[in-house]
Amino acid sequence: MSKSSLPPLTWLRAFEATARHLSFTRAASELNLTQSAVSQHVRSLEAFLARDLFVRKARALELTEDGANYLPSLREAFDLISSSTQAFTGTDRGRNLILQCNMAFSVFWLASRLQRLYERCPWLVLNIVTPIWDPERHAANAAAEIRFGRLEDMSDAAVRLSRESFFPVCAPCYRDAASEFETATLFDCAGTTGTWASWFKTKGKPFSRTGEINLTSTYVIAITAALNGAGISMAHDTLAFDLLEKGDLIRPYGHSAPMTESYFLLSPSAHAQTPATRAFLNWMQEEVSLPSDLSGSRS
Amino acid sequence: MSKSSLPPLTWLRAFEATARHLSFTRAASELNLTQSAVSQHVRSLEAFLARDLFVRKARALELTEDGANYLPSLREAFDLISSSTQAFTGTDRGRNLILQCNMAFSVFWLASRLQRLYERCPWLVLNIVTPIWDPERHAANAAAEIRFGRLEDMSDAAVRLSRESFFPVCAPCYRDAASEFETATLFDCAGTTGTWASWFKTKGKPFSRTGEINLTSTYVIAITAALNGAGISMAHDTLAFDLLEKGDLIRPYGHSAPMTESYFLLSPSAHAQTPATRAFLNWMQEEVSLPSDLSGSRS
DNA sequence: GCTAGTGCATTAGAAAAACTAATGCAAAGG
DNA sequence: CCTTTGCATTAGTTTTTCTAATGCACTAGC
Numbered sequence: 001m002s003k004s005s006l007p008p009l010t011w012l013r014a015f016e017a018t019a020r021h022l023s024f025t026r027a028a029s030e031l032n033l034t035q036s037a038v039s040q041h042v043r044s045l046e047a048f049l050a051r052d053l054f055v056r057k058a059r060a061l062e063l064t065e066d067g068a069n070y071l072p073s074l075r076e077a078f079d080l081i082s083s084s085t086q087a088f089t090g091t092d093r094g095r096n097l098i099l100q101c102n103m104a105f106s107v108f109w110l111a112s113r114l115q116r117l118y119e120r121c122p123w124l125v126l127n128i129v130t131p132i133w134d135p136e137r138h139a140a141n142a143a144a145e146i147r148f149g150r151l152e153d154m155s156d157a158a159v160r161l162s163r164e165s166f167f168p169v170c171a172p173c174y175r176d177a178a179s180e181f182e183t184a185t186l187f188d189c190a191g192t193t194g195t196w197a198s199w200f201k202t203k204g205k206p207f208s209r210t211g212e213i214n215l216t217s218t219y220v221i222a223i224t225a226a227l228n229g230a231g232i233s234m235a236h237d238t239l240a241f242d243l244l245e246k247g248d249l250i251r252p253y254g255h256s257a258p259m260t261e262s263y264f265l266l267s268p269s270a271h272a273q274t275p276a277t278r279a280f281l282n283w284m285q286e287e288v289s290l291p292s293d294l295s296g297s298r299s
Numbered sequence: 300m301s302k303s304s305l306p307p308l309t310w311l312r313a314f315e316a317t318a319r320h321l322s323f324t325r326a327a328s329e330l331n332l333t334q335s336a337v338s339q340h341v342r343s344l345e346a347f348l349a350r351d352l353f354v355r356k357a358r359a360l361e362l363t364e365d366g367a368n369y370l371p372s373l374r375e376a377f378d379l380i381s382s383s384t385q386a387f388t389g390t391d392r393g394r395n396l397i398l399q400c401n402m403a404f405s406v407f408w409l410a411s412r413l414q415r416l417y418e419r420c421p422w423l424v425l426n427i428v429t430p431i432w433d434p435e436r437h438a439a440n441a442a443a444e445i446r447f448g449r450l451e452d453m454s455d456a457a458v459r460l461s462r463e464s465f466f467p468v469c470a471p472c473y474r475d476a477a478s479e480f481e482t483a484t485l486f487d488c489a490g491t492t493g494t495w496a497s498w499f500k501t502k503g504k505p506f507s508r509t510g511e512i513n514l515t516s517t518y519v520i521a522i523t524a525a526l527n528g529a530g531i532s533m534a535h536d537t538l539a540f541d542l543l544e545k546g547d548l549i550r551p552y553g554h555s556a557p558m559t560e561s562y563f564l565l566s567p568s569a570h571a572q573t574p575a576t577r578a579f580l581n582w583m584q585e586e587v588s589l590p591s592d593l594s595g596s597r598s
Numbered sequence: 599g600c601t602a603g604t605g606c607a608t609t610a611g612a613a614a615a616a617c618t619a620a621t622g623c624a625a626a627g628g
Numbered sequence: 629c630c631t632t633t634g635c636a637t638t639a640g641t642t643t644t645t646c647t648a649a650t651g652c653a654c655t656a657g658c
Contacts, residue, residue: 006380010307010615023635036637058633058634059632059635061634070383073382073383080372081311081373081376106405106429111523115520118516129427216417224411228411309644309645323606324605333647355605355606356605356654360605360606
């Protein structure tokens with residue numbers, strides 16, 4: 001077996017037990033090994049890492065800073081392996097679902113619909129992971145993902161949830177300021193094609209403006225700024241639908257443009273779905289058939 | 300070594316690689332082993348678990364449901380071990396921060412303040428984990444956590460961020476309906492002491508009402524329902540502050556009561572903090588000194 | 599139908615890892 | 629000074645991991 005980034009579990013277990021007891025002898029007793037074995041495993045691990053994990057004293061050990069840093073992740077990893085291994089004997093699987101989606105979707109679309117999910121699946125334990133500035137990172141234990149992107153970047157299994165249009169939005173109190181475009185404060189969102197420049201392009205006009213545009217890394221920032229009356233933000237159907245219906249946002253200009261990106265549902269293949277995943281996917285499919293603009297565009 | 304709940308990592312690695320490739324031969328090539336070794340490891344693991352993880356076909360493997368259920372947790376565990384092992388050699392730690400907090404805090408407090416965080420730390424990669432119906436589960440790789448709870452349930456290291464009052468809120472359009480208390484629709488949130496019953500208790504009145512109360516599992520549902528004009532929800536300072544300032548919510552009754560729970564900041568000890576963690580903690584401490592009601596109550 | 603290729607399963611033996619018992623050393627306590 | 633405690637090291641034993649070879653079943657091509 002080639003040397004890799006994963007030390008043997010045997011060494012890691014010896015380290016974790018020793019860290020708990022701060023004693024090779026007591027750890028060995030717990031693991032039903034000899035003190036010598038535990039000592040050697042920890043020594044091997046330290047050599048592998050080229051770091052000392054314990055300070056050896058006459059009759060006691062102290063964790064080094066490196067040792068203390070290492071410990072929590074290892075404990076969680078052991079818990080994960082242990083609990084999923086025990087899942088073969090236990091029956092309490094299937095309730096937990098980890099869903100990954102971007103924070104804007106979570107805040108502006110999902111949050112206001114959770115009641116319907118709850119009414120339908122009161123047993124569901126939902127964990128939402130919302131990476132903000134690194135949305136490409138797929139949480140390895142996320143069972144389902146709602147991803148915003150272009151069709152060609154998606155796998156064949158991805159289910160398309162929407163066709164988006166994009167357009168500027170602002171708070172009602174900003175309507176007058178929006179009519180003075182040159183002086184209005186503009187917000188854009190990075191990492192999407194639905195920018196001010198491309199919006200003007202679809203109007204057959206070049207986009208030239210002397211004032212700067214505030215470029216944000218997530219639509220949460222841009223749209224919240226608009227909601228707060230700080231300016232005009234680019235937005236698209238799914239995120240803006242509820243806010244427009246409520247009158248919290250208005251569209252100061254009539255034009256809207258088809259967007260390259262849309263929302264997709266990425267789910268495990270059918271034979272790998274837990275009850276929680278299936279329930280969520282079923283609920284999601286019903287939700288997109290409601291008028292919420294995860295079902296069609298308004299262009 | 301005694302038989303335990305943790306199978307050898309060797310077996311788990313063989314399983315994970317095989318599940319990825321759906322081929323013992325290709326997995327063996329990746330692991331620099333022979334097909335025979337991988338086949339035996341997976342066989343050993345299946346025997347250990349008393350379950351089949353793959354369906355063997357003539358020239359291909361298919362994951363069983365058991366295999367597919369096992370896989371995500373193992374992947375995460377490997378990631379945890381791998382990343383914490385690499386922390387000894389790598390230098391690219393420090394940008395990523397995993398923050399755990401409840402979704403209501405994320406939606407009603409944090410989201411509208413992210414711009415200030417971004418302006419201050421544009422390099423920060425923030426991942427927010429927001430468990431909804433299992434908030435006690437601490438993500439072990441979460442570097443920091445903002446927890447809603449009682450002081451006595453907190454460790455000594457927890458930093459108290461707020462002192463909360465709780466009170467009913469509703470949308471402005473619901474003001475008239477709120478004056479007819481017996482027929483108004485009420486929302487409560489489970490798992491907190493800030494209930495309708497305890498609110499009446501602080502008014503020195505027994506709470507007796509014939510109509511039912513909608514009990515929700517997260518303040519996101521209850522408060523969003525109130526925002527939508529569906530009724531009156533219990534809320535507390537930190538969640539309600541922005542919404543009250545904006546006029547999206549009003550307080551239909553004047554009385555507010557001190558709440559047992561408040562928000563706490565749980566962070567790693569100083570010597571285990573990455574640059575990202577320190578930056579976030581510093582920003583957080585400045586934010587709580589602003590008038591946002593993560594700084595004091597209004598009772 | 600036959601042959602060649604593919605890929606998993608099994609076997610027997612080799613190599614490596616894990617483990618033990620014994621011993622050495624240092625520090626602490628009486 | 630002597631005894632106890634506990635980690636480190638050594639040499640040998642045991643167990644696990646791994647390999648090469650072979651068998652079996654299926655598929656594709658002729």
